[in-house]
Amino acid sequence: MSAKPETTSPARAEAHASMAAGAIHLPAVHLILSDAACAPLIAEYGRVQTLEAARVLLAELRSVMLARRRDGVPVAATGDTGIPALLAMLSERLRDANRSPLRPVFNLTGTVLHTNLGRALLPDSAVQAVAEALRWPMNLEWDIDTGKRGDRDNLIEDLLLELTGAEAATIVNNNAAAVLLMLNTLAQGKEVIVSRGELVEIGGAFRIPDIMTRAGAVLREVGSTNRTHLKDYAEAAGPQTALMMKVHCSNYAITGFTKSVELPELAPLSKQHHIPLTVDLGSGTLVDLEQYGLPHETTVRETIEGGADLVTFSGDKLLGGPQCGIIVGRADLIAQIKKNPLKRALRVGKLTLAALEPVLALYRAPDLLPERLTTLKLLTRPAAAMRELAQALLPPLQAALGAGYEVGAEPMMSQIGSGALPVDQLPSHGLVIRAAATGRVSNALGLLEQRLRALPLPVIGRVAQDALWLDLRCLDDHQRQRFADQLALLAV
């Protein structure tokens, strides 16, 4: 159930051969397929696939057994090539081969919005809306009131305007696409002024200078890495300028002798030169997080009110929705963006819109948001809840791991992740596993990490300071039992 090598690996064939090595003759494939105990496999995987898997299994066993005889290895008397034993092997192989490569895991890394683990988890209202959109035709681009063709952006535009104070909105596949589309529409062949302190690389090959080139725009860097002044923007502005752009320092902070030009200072200059001002907010929250005891992160509304003509942000970071990129701002600029043929290439599908609408709707009740919006619920979870969980899970985990490891319940720090508030950390609690001082196995932590990953629901933690840290912030109450249930499989 746990460790499972590749379906056709020599190691697997070897293992099966040693189980089956008691006999030279293998049953004919049709006898395996017609056995009553094979019926459930055929019902689940189909006759074609089951037959093929049985043929491959028999061929592998035969060749391994022949090789053994040739090498003079005695055929073990313990093996079993009876049909029940072969069916058990077949069932295991078919199950492994049919398991989706995209699997649920436990995110105990301490990073709530973990890009490699799929970022925001969505609330049940969004899950239900997606399920319905999968089963039903939807009025994706069809106006029910008029019976005429509609625009998919209209399904969420009103809500976005209500929540951000912007004039218009459009939505694409992710924020990188939003930035690309915005630059390509408004700045192709022209200059975009950006401070040298804001030439961000987000990771996964999203870098402002590169995206600028791909959009056909010319980057006009101003200022220095640590200090940029208003006069730097003013001196660079001219007839060749299409945009002034600010980029949120999502995953780093410049501290010390620094100066950047904030929106209220830059906006009048852009207006004076009639150059649109665009802000890539990255995470882009829709509410003031301070009201929930979290650090302040600039909201989309504040950015619009601060004078930005356009704002781009992600749907699956702090907003807590599905992967998408949202552009809000001046109606004339949004209209231009929507006419760009690239919009058609970057548009979102019905599942994204189905998931996003109920998430945005939750923001109408900001007081209930920490209960309802999964991301906010996780971010505001009190450390005491994680401590109680750690204390409850410590004994069964220690029992499963045995004397080779020492498990502790300790405080630790979570982070928001995905470039939101990079320097702020949230007090949390979790399990810390260290290799026991006595009988220390070399690479004990590496082996442990591997064992946790081999569980049916892989557990992903973080190795640091000679310990494996399992931050329990993201282990919510209904996952807790499943986590505890599979601990027994860890025992060796």
Ligand SMILES: *Cc1c(COP(=O)(O)O)cnc(C)c1O
């Ligand atoms: C995360 C981020 C992006 C990329 O957004 P995706 O939704 O991951 O495509 C772009 N800009 C900034 C500032 C970001 O933080």
